[in-house]
Amino acid sequence: MLMYDMSPYLKKINEVIEKGPYSNNWHSLSEYEVPEWYRKAKFGIFIHWGVFSVPAFGNEWYSRNMYVKDSPEYKHHIDTYGKHTDFGYKDFIPMFKAEKFDPNEWAELFRASGAKYVVPVAEHHDGFQMYRSEISHWNAYEMGPHRDVLGELKNNCRALGIEFGASSHRAEHWFFMDGGKSFDSDIKEPLQRGDLYWPSMPSAELHDIYSKPEPSEEYLQDWLVRCCELVDNYRPKIVYFDWWIQHSSFKQYLKKFAAYYYNRATEWGSDAVITYKHDSFSFGSAVPDVERGQFAERKPFFWQTDTAVALNSWCYTENNSYRHAEDIICDLVDIVSKNGCLLLNIGPKADGTIPDEDRNILLNIGKWLKINGEAIYGTKLWRKSGEGPTEIPEGQFTDGIKKNFTPQDIRFTTANGYLYAIVLRSSENGDYVINSLGIQPAYQRDNFSGIIKSVTVLGTDENPNWERLPDGLHIKTNYKNSGYPIVFKIDID
Secondary structure, three states: OOOOOOHHHHHHHHHHHHOOOOOOOHHHHHOOEEEEEEHHEEEEEEEOOOOOOOOOOOOHHHHHHHHOOOHHHHHHHHHHOOOOOOHHHHHHHOOOOOOOHHHHHHHHHHHHHOOOOOEHHHHHHHOEEOOOOOOOOOOOOOOOOOOOOHHHHHHHHHOOOOEEEEEEEEEHHHHHOOHHHHOOOOOOOOOOOOOOOOOOOOOOOOOOOOOOOOOOOHHHHHHHHHHHHHHHHOOOOOEEOOOOOHHHHHHHHHHHHHHHEEEEEEHHHHOEEEEOOOOOOOOOOEEEEOOEOOOOOOOOEEEEEEOOOOOOOOOOOOOOOEEEHHHHHHHHHHHHHEOOOOOEEEOOOOOOOHHHHHHHHHHHHHOOOOOOOHHHHOOEOOOOOOOOOOOOOOOOOOOOOOOOOOOOOOEEEEEOEEEEEEEEEOOOOOOEEEEEHOOOOOOOOOOOOOOOOEEEEEEOOOOOEEEEEEEEEEEEEOOOOOOOOOOEEEEEO
């Protein structure tokens, strides 16, 4: 099999960058502005689907962990599939048939969920591309499903008015399968570019941005070309990057990719969003992402949270630990009130069906958004994000910490002259007090001192009784909504 010649594409990348308007330096890239549609969208769907969905064991890191001696995946693999010399990760590919994959059905479900954008994983750490590619033959069009999964899903989503993106987790492939070289397996040298397992280099301290051996120029060029091919062939409105691109060796290539992507979007009259982690991009040149967590306080910059319907895995496994829809909605509200958006992941099965648990969570979110979406979509920050006793743990990988919200936990958004007060947990008696809207002289306290004309409850025809007192806006409503957030629409003057 002939190795792909990267030279013409690398030349093309340089030519596009030279034309501008963006150059491959942070000074130029800092001129980037987040597109308006993305700021307004607030809610998107992430999809982890690939060859790792076949074993459906552990999590999406099966391709790595099956080669790590004494790991649960290693033992499971031998017990279920046999020795690694006889059945390696590559041997799952023919089993990844996706025979029930219906991109229109998926797109209809995403629309019903209320999502405004979709970001499927284009290539995960395992190195298998979910799209048609000239760079590697290890892709879903030539193997496994024998379908351009990304392209089909893009067309069906855009037909329904859902913006489309793609994620790349390729960076980690540098070391991801290195364990297979430590014992007799199907990962053997010599490995060369174009091989599924290439390069499987030794993994040092993975959070050391100067770790050795650092990715070679050949590997980094291959990473860049893969990313640019994805942009050119599918024109994603969002490119999501997973971690490890923060490694020092990637810096010049990140600048090149951003300049290329932004320039191509400008050329096409389109929009471009890059989301990143761990300060891999210079602040202001792309959108920061918080994996499985959020910020405790509102931010002056736009940001994104990515999390999943399951706490234990991004992909489908047979024993996923699912979150409740109402908890995810509370997170969405909290994030939006703090100038962020939520990218929520699901994990389809290997045959292309979406598990009932994932489906039901999405549909319940969609039901809530159908009623209360005006308090989410297109909203802006109010003078404060919220009030209430429950603390939000800050940082990554905090989504497993249960937040026991109360009727006193309230978040604020604003749009079209209205203030929305979103109570994260409804009260048992229908009584609420919004302290931030108490009537007090402006010189005494930094509280809202304007005029409230009316208060309504989204999803009802009720005009609740309300009164402003010094300690807050008191509201009495008969509306009960089974534990989901309740939204008060407040007309102010």
